[in-house]
Amino acid sequence: MIWQHKMMIFIILTVSTGFFISLSLSLKKKYQSDFTINIYSKYFNNPLTGQAIAGVYNLPEMRETVKSMIFESLNDDFYDELAQEFDIYSMDGSELEVAKSRSFLKDRLSVYSVGGSAFKAKFIDGDPFVARDVANKILQHIIQHFIQSKIKTITITREAMIKRLNSFKMIQKVGDQNGQTNPLAAKSPNILLSELKGLQGQIAALKKQYNTIHPKIQRLIKRKNTVEGWLKEFKNFPKINKSADDLPVLFEHNNEEAVKLAAKLFSDYSNINIALELERKSVEDYIGVIRAPELPIAPLWPQKRLFASVGLLVGMIFAFLYVLIKEIMVPGESELIKTSAAQIGTEFLGTFPCIPLVSISRRPTAPSIVSDQSIHHG
Numbered sequence: 001m002i003w004q005h006k007m008m009i010f011i012i013l014t015v016s017t018g019f020f021i022s023l024s025l026s027l028k029k030k031y032q033s034d035f036t037i038n039i040y041s042k043y044f045n046n047p048l049t050g051q052a053i054a055g056v057y058n059l060p061e062m063r064e065t066v067k068s069m070i071f072e073s074l075n076d077d078f079y080d081e082l083a084q085e086f087d088i089y090s091m092d093g094s095e096l097e098v099a100k101s102r103s104f105l106k107d108r109l110s111v112y113s114v115g116g117s118a119f120k121a122k123f124i125d126g127d128p129f130v131a132r133d134v135a136n137k138i139l140q141h142i143i144q145h146f147i148q149s150k151i152k153t154i155t156i157t158r159e160a161m162i163k164r165l166n167s168f169k170m171i172q173k174v175g176d177q178n179g180q181t182n183p184l185a186a187k188s189p190n191i192l193l194s195e196l197k198g199l200q201g202q203i204a205a206l207k208k209q210y211n212t213i214h215p216k217i218q219r220l221i222k223r224k225n226t227v228e229g230w231l232k233e234f235k236n237f238p239k240i241n242k243s244a245d246d247l248p249v250l251f252e253h254n255n256e257e258a259v260k261l262a263a264k265l266f267s268d269y270s271n272i273n274i275a276l277e278l279e280r281k282s283v284e285d286y287i288g289v290i291r292a293p294e295l296p297i298a299p300l301w302p303q304k305r306l307f308a309s310v311g312l313l314v315g316m317i318f319a320f321l322y323v324l325i326k327e328i329m330v331p332g333e334s335e336l337i338k339t340s341a342a343q344i345g346t347e348f349l350g351t352f353p354c355i356p357l358v359s360i361s362r363r364p365t366a367p368s369i370v371s372d373q374s375i376h377h378g
Helices: 006-026 059-073 076-086 095-107 128-173 189-206 215-233 256-286 304-329 333-343 372-377
Strands: 031-039 109-113 118-125 287-291
Touching: 006 304, 031 128, 059 109, 059 118, 059 128, 076 095, 076 128, 095 109, 118 128, 128 256, 128 287, 189 215, 256 287
Parallel strands: none
Antiparallel strands: 031 118, 031 287, 109 118
């Protein structure tokens, strides 16, 4: 049956495949450029900053942290910056139009994990050069975000340590020869406020055991009045910070504990300084680019082979339908004879089998009859 309709089947397959191949040539092409980046574990774990900055030692937690930082860097401002640099969409439209254009741009970028702390990003564009340049821009932006985030964390920790060290240094300056802290000599409103809070707490505690006329309570009240007198001089001081986090820690009896704590804090501060210098020079080594963006040669869409395969499949379907219609749906010769017989008012009973004709040369010859008369005449 297929051989009987071979010519028409060949025409259908050829037309269908050719149509889909030509369609792939006429459609707008899309190119894809991708890169793979890996954040090594030493980015999160630094022995010099381990006591001051918590590290990440769990692989799933590390993966989620890297993922969060990547998507944190790919914010709306960065997408708008890409749009302006590569003329992807205009910022002159309404807020709704810009939001829609930004959403379409986000759909063209995909980021996903490929195992461990490695992530792969893909960007699609109609121009292969734009696809490569945008992917390269995204890669550099992510690397800079990781570098700045690391440096910023260490810098903030360092500033907090400097703040506390200055507080200890202030306490040491106002200490007397016996190691007793003399906040009145500091002439600092923050230290005076801290001293006043301490005196109020001591007076309240002693009142539960003694009367107000007790000598200890009287000495504390006298000292409290003195501190309040000093604070009146700073009544209009514009930079008084009454937050407990900004006040220096005072030790009532001696500054031995303060010295130990300051020494420990100074040791951590030295480690932070060393770590900061090292991170500024080597933090880029903690980020590995497994695959850099390349110029795409073949388009991601449409693909000629894919369209040719689809065209061949569609042609086979149409060829099958053609044969089905020709052999089943169209009436055969016997059905046409029955219809003709009904039209002339008779009945079709059937057809005789076809008897092949035998050639004359193969027919048996009749035997010759010889009579006496013939012999006589002969």
